Amino acid sequence: MRGAPLSGRLRAAFVDVAVVVAGLALLVAACGHSPREAFSSLLGGAFGSIGSIVISLLKTGPLLWTGLGVTLAFRAGVWNIGAEGQFYAGALGAAATALALPPGPFAALTALAAGALAGALWGFLPAALKVRWGVSEVLGTIMLNFVALELVSWAVHGPLQESSRFYPQSERIAESSQLAPLLEGGRLHWGIPLALLAAAALHVFLTYTSAGFRLRAAGFNPRAARLAGIAPETSWLLALCVGGGLAGAGGASELLGVTHRLYERFSAGYGYTAIAVALLGGLEPAAVVLAALFFGALEAGSGTMQRVAGIPSVLVTLLQGAILVLLVARRSSSDVAAARRAL
């Protein structure tokens, strides 16, 4: 899929989405609902008013951060299935930092940095296991997802639990330590434009820097890269650490800008959806922004769809999975086609 002209890839993505939407319309109809009502309420909930657009953008934030993290790793040829764990690690690092520091904008910035660092650590562990001991990063990142989940669970039942000890959740982050709203009194916070900035930085890094070139070379063909004097291991480490840092910053941004508390099940599976986001965006940062917006809008619209049309919002998870299946199938068929052309 990579390497084909952008217009062709965009068309392919549209076809995939259209096929899935048609399939789901049939399923919705089979369950006795009106597909028309389903999609109109979904669309209305995502874009129907200023309020719903704000919610769509808020849901885009974590998907964009994690999607960028996955994108960077996949471009280097490492299968980072660990964005979920890195997102949790980031949220945990940010919560611990923000709650420990005296309230103020300094605490917000330090907590954001701490979240990114914690995520980077959660990416470094599987990277080190891969480079030093040859452990598959797939298993490494999956296992660490569950370790991070358990760590967060322990933290909100133990050291970080609110002082009333009533719920398994952290104390609320002081208002001055939160990520400030873009507009006074609004819900959109500075984490969202920051994610867009990260996307732009990632594009520049991949396209215009020599480290970015080495990283792409390592992902394209590690053996050829090694013959050309480029050690792929360096790129793998970099991609997992920085990718983990992006996902971790996403967890921190969600905590400091939206939930203001840490609790179990803090992520709605963002780190797994991120894989669909990255692939739908063809692993190009600019297109990943659009893909994150698409999935974010779906998440936002699904709530309205459930209320208005009575269709469970979990339909969106099915939609994400189905789109990912098609994208993966298409990827492989184009890989096969490319291999045939090369012969």
Place this chain on the structure above:
Amino acid sequence: MIVFELAAASIRMSAPLLYASLGELLGEKAGVVNISLEGAMLVSAFAGTVATLACGNLWLGLAASVAAGMLFLAAFAALTVALACDQILVGTAMNLVAFGLTGLLYRERFGASGAALTLPIFPPVRVPLLADLPFVGPLLFEHNLLVYGAFLLVPAVHLALHATWPGLALRAAGEKPETLEAAGYSVRRVRAAALLAQGALAGVAGAYLALAHAGTFVEGLTAGRGFIALAIVVSGRWTAIGVLGVSGTSVAAQFHLQASDLGVPYQFVRMVPYILTLVVLAQVSRARSAAPAALGR
């Protein structure tokens, strides 16, 4: 007597993990990693629930679970074996599909609030004579039939892999697929067959959770057990006996640590299988001696 109860409970809770990890073992020995085992179990558990409620018969429920597991794995095999898609990405996608599909159908069928379902469960069956033995009897011989099946499956899988021609073909598909092709077998067919067998076992594992353990269905019933099974296969170094050892000891250790008040938070106890997997991987990966050579390719 509390120790006794715990030991019996460990044996019961090992059973679904055994079914799932022996299934994953068959697939990995043939060279295919399936990280959507969790999804396969979830879909089977749901199918078993619906069938049991509809027919009022646990065995028909079990059959539906097995069928659903095989169907799920047939889809997985179509993508990974026939279309040669990336196994990890397909697994990720199929997990999303499984969570979405079971969530959607569950809420459609049983309502959004999910009023607690009550299912009949497989009753314990006393093995004649053996169950009358002191201590050992109630510990080992008063379980439901699926528990006995799980423990009998361990030697069965071991023998099937190492003492039969199909087992040899399956291992060859995971170690040296070119050789298998050269010998006139189809690697694709062998792998597809291994995955279908995995689907049947994942189906039993899912059925166990709904129809022998929980007696109900909730969204996300499997609670990560499919991933633990993945960990068990690695920690057990890709052998049936190793799988038995790891699943038995890890379940027993969890029960033991939870019961004995050592002050270790239970979350850390639950991390053990995941961390153990990484440690074992770091040890074996150096020599790549235990993992099938063509795993994931």
